[in-house]
Amino acid sequence: MFFDFKILDLPPIPNELVVNITPGTIIRNHPGQEYTRNGVSNVSAPNPFYKISAELERWIQDNICKKYNEVGIRYTHGSSEYPASIVHPDETSSCVLMYNLDHGGGWLNFWQQWGHGVVRDDRYVINNYENVIRISQYETPNFCWYMVNTKILHSIENMKSTRINIQVSLDSAHYVK
Numbered sequence: 001m002f003f004d005f006k007i008l009d010l011p012p013i014p015n016e017l018v019v020n021i022t023p024g025t026i027i028r029n030h031p032g033q034e035y036t037r038n039g040v041s042n043v044s045a046p047n048p049f050y051k052i053s054a055e056l057e058r059w060i061q062d063n064i065c066k067k068y069n070e071v072g073i074r075y076t077h078g079s080s081e082y083p084a085s086i087v088h089p090d091e092t093s094s095c096v097l098m099y100n101l102d103h104g105g106g107w108l109n110f111w112q113q114w115g116h117g118v119v120r121d122d123r124y125v126i127n128n129y130e131n132v133i134r135i136s137q138y139e140t141p142n143f144c145w146y147m148v149n150t151k152i153l154h155s156i157e158n159m160k161s162t163r164i165n166i167q168v169s170l171d172s173a174h175y176v177k
C-alpha cells in the first residue's frame with residue numbers, strides 16, 4: 001500500500017514569519033512546459049523555487065523537521081490561461097512537506113501512467129493526459145502542513161492565480177519530528 005497525501009498535525013508557521021514573505025535567491029527555475037489535453041496544446045504554469053529566510057528555516061528546524069534534503073518556497077504562476085502544473089514525479093525527494101500560503105484555487109491531483117506502477121522511481125514528465133488516469137485529488141488548505149508522496153505522478157489543476165507554498169523535501173515519509 002502507498003500513501004499519496006496526508007494532512008499533518010504540526011504547528012502552523014507564526015504569522016510574523018510569513019506575512020511579508022518575498023522570494024529569496026532562486027534555487028531552480030522551472031519554466032512552463034508544453035502538454036496536450038483533449039487534443040489541445042497548452043503550456044504549464046512556470047514554478048520557480050526560491051530560498052527562504054534564515055529565520056524561517058530555523059523555525060522549521062526547531063518546530064517541524066530537523067533534517068531534510070532541501071527547503072524553499074515555490075511560486076506556481078497559475079491563472080485561467082495556465083491552470084495546471086506539468087504532471088511529473090519529483091527528482092529530488094520521495095516526499096515533501098508542504099505549507100500553503102496561497103493555494104491559488106488549485107487542487108492537488110495524483111495520476112498513474114498506463115502500463116506503469118503507481119509509485120515511480122524514474123523521472124518522467126507526462127506531456128499528454130491521454131497517457132494517464134487520475135487516481136485521486138485533494139483540496140489543499142492554506143496555513144497547515146501536509147505531506148505529499150512525490151514519487152507518484154502529480155500535478156496542480158484548476159489554478160486561478162499564483163499558488164505559493166513552502167516545501168521541505170525528505171527521503172522518508174516517517175521523518176517528521
Ligand SMILES: [Fe+2]
Binds near residue numbers: 088089090150154
Ligand atoms: Fe512535484
